Amino acid sequence: MNYLAELNDPQRQAVECTDGPVMIIAGAGSGKTRVLTYRIAHLLNKGIDSFNILSLTFTNKAAREMRERITKIIGGTEAKNLWMGTFHSVFAKILRIEAEKIGYPQNFTIYDTEDSKSLIKSIVKEFGLDDKVYKPGLVYNRISGAKNSLISWASYLANPDLMSEDRSSGKPKLGEIYKVYTNRCFRAGAMDFDDLLYNTNILLRDHPEALHKYQHKFKYIMVDEYQDTNFSQYVIVKKLAALYQNICVVGDDAQSIYGFRGADIQNILNFEKDYPDLKTFKLEQNYRSTQNIVNAANSIIANNRNQLKKHTWTENETGTRIKVVRALNDNEEGNLVANSIFETKMQKQIRNDDFAILYRTNAQSRSMEEALRKLNIPYRIYGGLSFYKRKEIKDLIAYFALTINHKDEEALKRIINYPTRGIGNTTLDKIIVVANEKNVSLWDIISNIEQDNIGINSGATNKISDFVTMIKSFAIMVNTHGAYDVGLHIANASGLLKDLYNDKSTEGVSRYENIQELLNGLKELSVNFETGEESAKRLTDFMAEVALYTDADTEGEDDTNKVSLMTIHAAKGLEFKYVHIVGLEENLFPSQLSINSREDMEEERRLFYVAVTRAEQEVMISYALNRFKWGNLTSCEPSRFIEEIDPSFIDTIETKKSNGFDIGKSSYQSESFAEKEWNSNYSSKPKQQTSPTTNTVTYQSTPRLKKMVEATKLQTSSTQYDDVSNSLQVGMRVEHERFGNGAIITIEGNAANKKATIQFDTVGSKQLLLKFAKLKIVNETV
DNA sequence: CCAGTACTTAGGTTG
DNA sequence: TAAGTACTGG
Helix, strand or coil, rough: HHHHHHHHHHHHHHCCCCCCCCCEEEECCCCCHHHHHHHHEEEEEEEECCCHHEECCCCHHHHHHHHHHHHHHHHHHHHHHEEEHHHHHHHHHHHHHHHHCCCCCCCEEEHHHHHHHHHHHHHHHHHHCCCCCCCHHHHHHHHHHHHHCCCHHHHHCCCHHHHHHHHCCCCCHHHHHHHHHHHHHHHCCCCEEHHHHHHHHHHHHHHHHHHHHHHHEEEEEEEECHHHCCCCHHHHHHHHHHCCEEEEEEECCCHHHCCCHHHCCCCHCCCCCCCCCCEEEECCCCCCCCHHHHHHHHHHCCCCCCCCCCCCEECCCCCCCCEEEEEHHHHHHHHHHHHHHHHEEEEEEECCCHEEEECCCCCHHHHHHHHHHHHHCEEEEECCCHHHHCCHHHHHHHHHHHHHHCCCCHHHHHHCCCCCCCCCCCHHHHHHHHHHHHHHHHHHHHHHCCCCCCCCCHHHHHHHHHHHHHHHHHHHHHCCHHHHHHHHHHHHCCCCHHHHHCCCCCCHHHHHHHHHHHHHHHHHHHECCCCCCCCCCCCHHHHHHHHCCCCCCCCCCCHHHCCCEEHHHHHCCCCCEEEEECCCCCCECCHHHHCCCCCHHHHHHHHHHHHHEEEEEEEEEEEEEEEEECCCEEEEEHHHHHCCCCCCEEECCCCCCCCEEEEEEEEEECCCHHHHHHHHHCCCCCCCCCCCCCCCCCCCCCCHHHHHHHHHHHHHHHHHHHHHHHHHHCCCCCEEECCCEEEEEEEEEHHHHHHCCCCEEECCCEEEEEECCCCCECCCCC
C-alpha cells in the first residue's frame, strides 16, 4: 500500500522521520490521526517489531479509533502486539506485572473518583473536621494535584509553601488527610487514578532493573495530545524514552484546554529544551473547515501571547462568514438556534447529526433542549452518567472487587449491609475503629470476628461470619469458573438481584435490566465466539479493566441522526458541518473564574478556538442580554471574544422573528414580540408570595407544650400498635395506610427494632420498622 | 426502615 | 431555578 502518496509534504516528512526526538505540531483538522497511524505502519514496514512500539493517548475513544485504523492498515494480529492505549490503561497493566516491587498485591483494586471521595469523606469525619470546609471534592483535587506533580504526602507536609497556602485557606489539615488517605489506600490494596501514574514513577525511580526493562522494550514511543500531559506523565515518558530517544509527541498548544486538571502546556512549549536535536514538523494545512472559519480562528488565537508559531491555512472554499446573533434572553437564544437549525435543515436538506450546539457550562443545555423539543428536532446530550457509574452497577462490581481483593475497604463498606443483612452502621463503626487502632484492613477484623471480641453482639457476629464465608466462597469460584458464571452466581447469592427484582417501580425495573446488561457483557467476555465454548476469561481479567472503562460513548441505535449538545470540552476532537456556539457573554464565556489571570484567560481563548474549529461549513455564535443564573435574572454583556474575531469574517445578524419585528434594534424593544415573550416567560409566573394563612396551624404553642403533645401522641400510637406488632407472623397478609395490602416475608429484630419485610401487591417489597408502620391484619391464615 | 422536607450550592472532565 | 444531600417524623 502506497500510504506515503496520500500525505502532504510535512505529513510525509513527519511519518518518515522515525528516529530521534520528533515533535509534530498539528493544527485543528490537519490530519493528525492519519499521520500517527501511518507513522506506526511505516515503522513496521521498516522492520521494527510491533512489540517494541508504545503509543499513548488520553481517552479510551482515541485509543479505540487509533487501533481500528491501524488494524485496517496492518491487520489484526500485528495490531494486537502494539502497546497502545491510554496512559492509565498501559501503566495499570505494567503495575500489575510489577506490583510486588512496590509493595502492592498483583490484584490491586483501582478506586474510581467516587471511591476516593467516599474514603476522603470518612477520613475527614474521623479527624472530626467539618466536611463543609474540607469538601471531599476539594480535598480530592488537592491530593490529585500533588500526586500529578509527584509530591508525596511526606514532601507535602515538609513543603512550607503548600502548608502556608493551606493555612491561609483555612484548611491546615489537608496534608494530614493526604497522609492518612495514602495509608488507607495502601492498606486496602487500592490505587486511585493518579496512583497509576504516581506509582509508575515510583517503580521507574526506585527499581532500575524495571526501568531498563521497559526502556529496552519501548524502543519507539508516541504520545498523542501531548499538550494535555501533566508533570507525572511527562516524567514517565521522559524516563522511558531516555535510552533510545525515539520519542514522537503530537499536539497543538492552541488546543490545550485542560490546565484546570493539571495539564501543563509548558510540556509542549518547552519540549525543545529537553531534546536539543529535536525535529519539529508543523501540520498547518486544514482539511476540515472553510477559509472563513480557519481565518477567523487564527484571528482569535492571535490574541494569546503564550504559543508556538504556526499559521494554519486551507485550500477549501471561502465559505460563509461567521454569524453573530443577539438574543434578549436565554430562552430566546434557544429559539433562535433551534429555528436556525430547522431552516438550514429544510433549505439544504442537512441531517440532524451534522449540527452541534456547544456551550461553556452544562447548565446552558436546558434552554436549548426546550427550544429543540418545541420544533420536534431530535437531539442527544453528551456527558451524562456513564453506565459504570450507576449505583446498581457499582454495587455488583463492589462484590466482584471484594471477592478478588478482600482488603478493598470501599467495596466492603458499600456492600456489607447491602442488601440489608443486619450489619448496621453501629457495628460497622466498631469494626472501623478497631481496624484503625491496629492499622489492619477491615477484612482482617471481620474474618477473625469470632476470635477477637470487639464488643459486637453474637447476632451481628454470626451475620458477619456468614458474610465472610460467602465472600470466600465467591473467591474460590473465581479460580474455577468463567467470568459470567461467577458474576451470575454473585448477583444471585448476594441477594442483590432479588432485591432489585422486588422493586417494581420504573427505576427499579431499569436497575434490574442494567444488571442483566452487565452480566450479558460478562457473557460476551467469557464465551469464545469461534467455538462457542467457554473460554478461560476470568472475572479477574474483567476487573482489571473495568475501572478504566468510562464508555458513555456507546452509541445505541436510537442515538443516530440527532443534533449533538455538549460542552466545548467534550467536543474536542469532533467535527460537525454546522456548529452553534452559544452564551458568548462576559462572565460566562470567558468564565468569571478566569478573568483575573492571563493563563486562565488564554485557556478560555483556546477553548473558544477549539469551538470554532469544530465546524466544517458554518459557525453561528450567539449571546443573550439577560440570563437566568442560579435563579436570578442577570443582565449580560457580549463576550470580549466576539470583538477579537477579525470583523471581515463576521456577519452580525439582525434577527427577525416570524412576525417581522426586528429584535436587534433597541427602539423596538419595549414593544416587541420578543419583549412580550420575555414577560410571559419570566414575569407572569405566579410567585407564590401570598402565604396560605388560612391553613391548619397544628402546634402554634410553646416548644415545651409541643414536645408534650408529641410525646403523648407517640405513647398512644405505640401502645395501640404493640399488640398488633406482637401478633404479626410470617405469611400473614396486612394492610398499610400508604402501601396497601401485602404479605409478610420475614420478621427480625426485637422490641423497638422489630422490622418486617413485606411484599406489597402494588409497590413491591419493603422493609418496615413495626414501631412506625401502622399495620392492620387482613388475613391471619398462614 | 421509608419518605417527605429543609437546606445547600451552583466550571470545564479523562481515567 | 433545580438538583442533590442531610435530617427527622412516623
